[in-house]
Amino acid sequence: xxxxxxxxPFHDISHLSQERARTRIIEESDLQIAEAANLVKASLxxxxxxxxxxxxxxxxxxxxSVSQTEKLELYAIVPYAYEYVRLATKTGGISGLxxxxxxxxxxxxxxxxxxxxxxxxxxxxxxxxxKTYIIYEISRVKAVSGKNAKLKSVLLHEIITDxxxxxDLDWLLKSYITFLKKRRIRPGFETRNFxxxxxxxxxxxxxxxxxxxxxxxxxxxxxxxPSKTSCEKALQKVAGAEVVAMSVLAAGYLKxxxAAGYLKxxxxVTHTVVGVSKMRHATETFRLLEQEFARSTSQM
Amino acid sequence: xxxxxxxxxxxxxxxxxMGLLHASLLNTLxxxxxxxxxxxxxxxxxxxxxxxxxxxxxxxxxxxxxxxLDVVYVTTPIPSHYPILKTILSDGIASNIFVEKTLSSNYxxxxxxNYIFTQKSGVNMVGYMKRFSVTFKKAKELLxxxxxxxxxxxxxxxxxxxxxxxxxxSKLSGARGGVLEDLGSHVVDLAxxxxxxxxxxxxxxxxxxxxxxxDSATFQTEAPDGNKGTFNISWVKSGYRMPEFGLxxxxxxxxxxxxxxxxxxxxxxxxxKKWFRQDLNDNVGFLLGDPEYFREDSHFIDCxxxxxxxxxxxxxxxxxxxxxxxxxxxxxx
Numbered sequence: 001x002x003x004x005x006x007x008x009p010f011h012d013i014s015h016l017s018q019e020r021a022r023t024r025i026i027e028e029s030d031l032q033i034a035e036a037a038n039l040v041k042a043s044l045x046x047x048x049x050x051x052x053x054x055x056x057x058x059x060x061x062x063x064x065s066v067s068q069t070e071k072l073e074l075y076a077i078v079p080y081a082y083e084y085v086r087l088a089t090k091t092g093g094i095s096g097l098x099x100x101x102x103x104x105x106x107x108x109x110x111x112x113x114x115x116x117x118x119x120x121x122x123x124x125x126x127x128x129x130x131k132t133y134i135i136y137e138i139s140r141v142k143a144v145s146g147k148n149a150k151l152k153s154v155l156l157h158e159i160i161t162d163x164x165x166x167x168d169l170d171w172l173l174k175s176y177i178t179f180l181k182k183r184r185i186r187p188g189f190e191t192r193n194f195x196x197x198x199x200x201x202x203x204x205x206x207x208x209x210x211x212x213x214x215x216x217x218x219x220x221x222x223x224x225x226p227s228k229t230s231c232e233k234a235l236q237k238v239a240g241a242e243v244v245a246m247s248v249l250a251a252g253y254l255k256x257x258x259a260a261g262y263l264k265x266x267x268x269v270t271h272t273v274v275g276v277s278k279m280r281h282a283t284e285t286f287r288l289l290e291q292e293f294a295r296s297t298s299q300m
Numbered sequence: 301x302x303x304x305x306x307x308x309x310x311x312x313x314x315x316x317x318m319g320l321l322h323a324s325l326l327n328t329l330x331x332x333x334x335x336x337x338x339x340x341x342x343x344x345x346x347x348x349x350x351x352x353x354x355x356x357x358x359x360x361x362x363x364x365x366x367x368x369l370d371v372v373y374v375t376t377p378i379p380s381h382y383p384i385l386k387t388i389l390s391d392g393i394a395s396n397i398f399v400e401k402t403l404s405s406n407y408x409x410x411x412x413x414n415y416i417f418t419q420k421s422g423v424n425m426v427g428y429m430k431r432f433s434v435t436f437k438k439a440k441e442l443l444x445x446x447x448x449x450x451x452x453x454x455x456x457x458x459x460x461x462x463x464x465x466x467x468x469x470s471k472l473s474g475a476r477g478g479v480l481e482d483l484g485s486h487v488v489d490l491a492x493x494x495x496x497x498x499x500x501x502x503x504x505x506x507x508x509x510x511x512x513x514x515d516s517a518t519f520q521t522e523a524p525d526g527n528k529g530t531f532n533i534s535w536v537k538s539g540y541r542m543p544e545f546g547l548x549x550x551x552x553x554x555x556x557x558x559x560x561x562x563x564x565x566x567x568x569x570x571x572x573k574k575w576f577r578q579d580l581n582d583n584v585g586f587l588l589g590d591p592e593y594f595r596e597d598s599h600f601i602d603c604x605x606x607x608x609x610x611x612x613x614x615x616x617x618x619x620x621x622x623x624x625x626x627x628x629x630x631x632x633x
Contacts, residue, residue: 011541162324225585
């Protein structure tokens with residue numbers, strides 16, 4: 001089991017309590033990028049091997065600092081949905097947002113890579129729009145990550161993955177997989193509908209061994225839809241996939257030891273991602289998880 | 301025996317954030333076929349045509365009348381609800397209608413829509429999704445079981461930072477119909493769900509973004525049983541990553557506080573009881589946005605299939621619009 005450090009606390013997210021998330025904003029609005037970078041570094045030094053993050057100005061700055069001294073694997077989630085929802089409010093809706101993003105991409109330094117797709121963008125071809133956007137995000141990550149950091153996987157944010165699943169856009173997801181494989185980056189999918197994704201991917205003949213899936217797995221079944229039992233059953237079908245368990249603490253509802261106890265018995269979970277907001281959490285959590293998982297491996 | 305059931309043909313009017321969300325959730329329901337989209341924006345229409353090859357896409361509402369629809373979802377901005385719903389009803393585009401909250405921009409128009417609908421058959425629903433949240437459901441259950449004894453007072457809030465850092469003079473908020481309708485309606489609906497009936501006793505509405513733009517509101521209410529309430533609503537409040545809604549209710553036996561993430565019950569000197577979403581079986585068939593959206597859509601489709609009245613019908617949504625109009629009148633807006 002490999003451990004990844006997550007970025008939710010750096011975006012003031014708490015799924016347990018809105019009050020706690022707000023307190024974080026008040027208390028940590030001055031949390032400097034350097035402090036966040038130190039948390040990631042401490043996590044990497046105590047057992048984590050990679051950083052899973054939504055691509056935003058904040059996380060790119062953290063990454064720039066971390067990758068100067070630490071070797072790590074990167075799991076980049078795109079788009080950073082929260083920022084885009086805020087932008088949609090400010091630009092008057094989804095079409096306003098799309099125009100703004102297209103403008104931003106057009107003026108980015110990666111115009112040569114993007115230029116061949118211009119016609120598809122103008123024609124509102126979703127396939128081309130997605131690829132153009134992914135090129136743009138990859139270029140943002142690579143621009144700051146240096147040689148110590150390897151971009152292992154680009155994952156579609158759950159909003160995009162789950163909407164594409166719900167709307168049966170198999171051609172879009174398949175095209176995304178092919179596109180990233182050509183660039184030697186593992187295509188990834190963040191989802192809160194693991195069972196639904198596994199069933200659909202089986203139906204669409206998508207090879208699990210080529211992809212990364214990130215989904216909630218925790219002892220209380222929080223966000224394991226439609227049920228904890230069905231997600232556990234679906235796990236048995238994805239041998240060969242890289243499966244990253246998220247929400248393992250059920251948004252702070254469980255202790256790390258409880259989380260590890262549950263994760264150890266799950267088949268085919270290859271990675272666990274945990275976010276940390278304090279130095280003590282970082283060192284204690286990753287040390288404990290590493291010890292727990294090492295013990296379970298030695299007992300096999 | 302032929303066990304195949306005819307799917308309900310659904311159209312979604314308005315392909316913004318809410319339209320895409322409902323379209324996605326509906327497409328996961330086995331009883332539903334996404335048959336048509338109606339969208340005014342040329343870019344979104346072009347995108348929909350290229351993406352959904354078998355779904356009818358149009359910019360004219362009237363064109364939906366030949367699509368043999370069973371259900372229409374209206375997810376356009378609030379100011380457009382009245383003319384769109386009126387056309388759907390008068391042209392007989394579909395007999396079952398879901399509209400995102402609020403039913404219309406004012407009580408008079410909502411009354412007219414409700415009256416027209418009562419002359420027809422079908423199921424209607426307004427998207428007050430907070431009723432489908434596990435925490436607010438738990439609070440309702442506790443109140444219905446008289447956990448607090450006789451109700452004395454309550455404080456309700458609805459806050460967001462949606463326009464907290466939008467420059468003054470911006471007209472963007474106007475398209476969403478004002479803070480009372482866009483944000484306040486959810487918590488007003490919850491209060492009416494909990495307490496049945498309320499009357500406005502005083503109100504004030506303030507503008508921050510532009511002159512005449514209702515951006516924050518404070519108002520007091522009274523229920524027939526004497527239960528007094530205070531509402532605070534704002535979409536220019538800093539520090540709210542997501543919109544937040546909540547109520548703190550005081551009764552003769554204790555206090556109940558409920559928000560999107562948890563419910564807290566304090567009865568006299570007894571130990572405090574707290575339920576998080578994690579304690580209340582929050583899983584759904586398909587999660588997109590919040591779990592309440594899936595429950596809301598499943599409930600509406602179930603009501604159509606079983607010919608029953610929805611949890612949040614036009615009739616019940618009318619009360620929200622009446623109260624919001626009363627706030628505006630008392631505040632002199």
